[in-house]
Amino acid sequence: MQLITVAGPPSSGKTSVILKLIEAMQIAASDVGVVKFDCLTSFDHLRYEERGIRVETGFSGKLCPDHFFVSNIEAAVEWGQNAGFKYLITESAGLCNRCSPYIHGIMAICVIDNLAGINTPRKIGPMLKMADIVVVTKGDIVSQAEREVFAFNIRQVNTAVQVIFVNGINGQGATILASHAAKARSIQTLRDLKLRFTTPAAVCSYCTGEIRIGNEYQMGTMKRMEFKKP
Amino acid sequence: MNDTDILYMVLTVPVGEIMEKHPVCQNFFKNLRIEDIERGLPLHQALEKADPETLSEFGLDRHAIQREFCDFLNVFAGRSDATGPEITSITIIGGHGKAGDPENCQITINRGETISIVGPTGSGKSRLLADIECLANCDTPTGRKVLIDEQNLDDERRIELQGRLVAQLSQNMNFVIDLTVNDFLKMHAGSRHSINIDDTVERCFVCANSLAGEAFGLDTRLTQLSGGQSRALMIADTAFMSTSPIVLIDEIENAGIDRRQAIELLASRDKIVFISTHDPLLALGANRRLIIKNGRISRVITTSEEEKACLSEIERLDARLFQIRKKLRNGEIISRNALG
Structure with a gap:
């Protein structure tokens, strides 16, 4: 089974891109499964089911989405193996800029949209920096010049990356993406593979349910801002 | 280095x-x-x-x-991005239509040439543009194949060229960034490592103004430009700064700009220009036009002498409409004389 991991900010068009990708790969709906990692609520499974694609959804809830991803990805792969898929695609949403649910040796696709602001690629961090492919959506409604500067800003952060513009509505660009996706590595298990980037350090009192504000309530890993003297 | x-x-x-x-x-x-x-x-x-x-x-x-x-x-820093991929021609080899009927067509277009694409909505014009963009290799729903310089592309070259060959321009496109025209052009020129940023910005700006119906300044904000001014700036920017040798234009008819001049500008910059259009001025302004029906190129028509002669008449009609529009905008009363 070939595994592809997809991540991106909310509403960047991940689900649309994955659906267009599957279409362009020209494989049967029964040959591919999707695992959606989300935070609190998700409606994306409906769109997969509508096309006869099997999908499992997991909610990180009060946990860090990255921690949630890494502790469930192995079981996701087992699920895919048992279902006899040729391809398993994971979709991670609800991530902070610090997140990067990518694994060494496993194809990593980051989806961001052209409306996100021209400097956004420079701010996203590991999710973009560590990706093999960055898919840019919503390019059909911004100028060519903005698309070019956007791609330039992506390459500044991730020099080795493939930047592919995909229209999530009509599928333009999905054929190019599919030719890359076909090269995704085939795996039996993820055991002992490694994440490309550490997950956020997060063991402080607020992780464990503290809600009060004030020094005396803060314990564990904390980081303080330094404010200049007025 | x-x-x-x-x-x-x-x-x-x-x-x-x-x-x-x-x-x-x-x-x-x-x-x-x-x-x-x-x-x-x-x-x-x-x-x-x-x-x-x-x-x-x-x-x-x-x-x-x-x-x-x-x-x-x-x-x-190691190389200059000032020049784009070096290609001289693109060839489209027919695949099949929506009903599986064969598309018996092979057409080669050289740099500096303009091709119009006409056909009803939903006939497959956008699909053709998409096939060109992804350098189709019998791997898209149309089964078309695209050659560069009349040669098959190996995988490596295909991947290298994909996404670098084509600049796109359509009616739906907007500037979303809030910068002045000057800052924006500088930013784009900067990303190109153009040797002389100021000079390129100046040429772009002057050209955009000559295409636009209404003048705008270097300090005008992009978000304040009219539809026509935005379109004019996008075209000038594509002509002078984009290194993509192919330009795909999707419906710019109602843009309020000098369309013929815009297309001529792009062609004069040695671009291969594809225009999907319903505008007679643009359709007949091209050397050839592709007729799309049911997902396939059903005919390739070379613009005849008679059509070229009609073109100047259509231009006069168009100019008259433009004058009427201008008068309306200036608050004038339209008389029968204006209709000539």
């Missing part, structure tokens, strides 16, 4: 000097929040003074940053 030259430079030349020589490098440090790095020292020594906490937040240590800086220089 090759890899060894770059590594040698990074190891020996003070950061400040590298930045001066390759201003784009400043972004590398800004992106890592170390723009206040000690500039008088080579990178490795300079990094000794940087906050290791910040570096570790990016998952990097000094060695990794040095390696990444080399990669960055390799991509952005």
Whole structure:
């Protein structure tokens, strides 16, 4: 089974891109499964089911989405193996800029949209920096010049990356993406593979349910801002 | 510069000097929040003074940053992006229509040539543009194949060219960034490492103004431009700054700009121009036009002498409409005389 991991900010068009990708790969709906990692609520499974694609959804809830991803990805792969898929695609949403649910040796696709602001690629961090492919959506409604500067800003952060513009509505660009996706590595298990980037350090009192504000309530890993003297 | 030259430079030349020589490098440090790095020292020594906490937040240590800086220089400073892919022609080899009927067609278009694409909505005009963009290799729903310079592309070259060959322009496109025209053009020119940014910006600006119905200034904000002014600026920008040899234009008929001049400008910049259009002026202005029906190219028509003669009559009609529009805009009363 070939595994592809997809991540991106909310509403960047991940689900649309994955659906267009599957279409362009020209494989049967029964040959591919999707695992959606989300935070609190998700409606994306409906769109997969509508096309006869099997999908499992997991909610990180009060946990860090990255921690949630890494502790469930192995079981996701087992699920895919048992279902006899040729391809398993994971979709991670609800991530902070610090997140990067990518694994060494496993194809990593980051989806961001052209409306996100021209400097956004420079701010996203590991999710973009560590990706093999960055898919840019919503390019059909911004100028060519903005698309070019956007791609330039992506390459500044991730020099080795493939930047592919995909229209999530009509599928333009999905054929190019599919030719890359076909090269995704085939795996039996993820055991002992490694994440490309550490997950956020997060063991402080607020992780464990503290809600009060004030020094005396803060314990564990904390980081303080330094404010200049007025 | 090759890899060894770059590594040698990074190891020996003070950061400040590298930045001066390759201003784009400043972004590398800004992106890592170390723009206040000690500039008088080579990178490795300079990094000794940087906050290791910040570096570790990016998952990097000094060695990794040095390696990444080399990669960055390799991509952005080692070569000039001023020229795009060198191609001379594109060939479309027919596949099949929506009903599976064969598309018996092979057409080659050279640089500087304009081709119009006509057909009803939903007939497959956008699909054709998409096939060109992805350099179809019998792997899209139409089964079409696209050749560059009349040759098959191997996988490596195809991947290299995909996404670099085509600039696109359509009615739906807007500027979403809130900058002045001047800052915007400078930013785009900067990303191209154009040798002379000011000169390119100036040419773009003058040209955009000559295409637009109404003049705008260098200090006008993009978000305040009219539809026509935006379109004019996009076309001028594509002509002078985009290095893509192919331009795909999707419906710019109601843009309020000098359309013929716009297309001629792009063709004169040695672009291959495809225009999907319902506008007689644009359709007949091209040397040839592709007729799309049911997902396939059903005919290729070369613009005849008679059609070219009609074109000047259509231009007169168009100019008259333009005058009427202008009068309305100025608050004038339209008389029968104006209809001529």
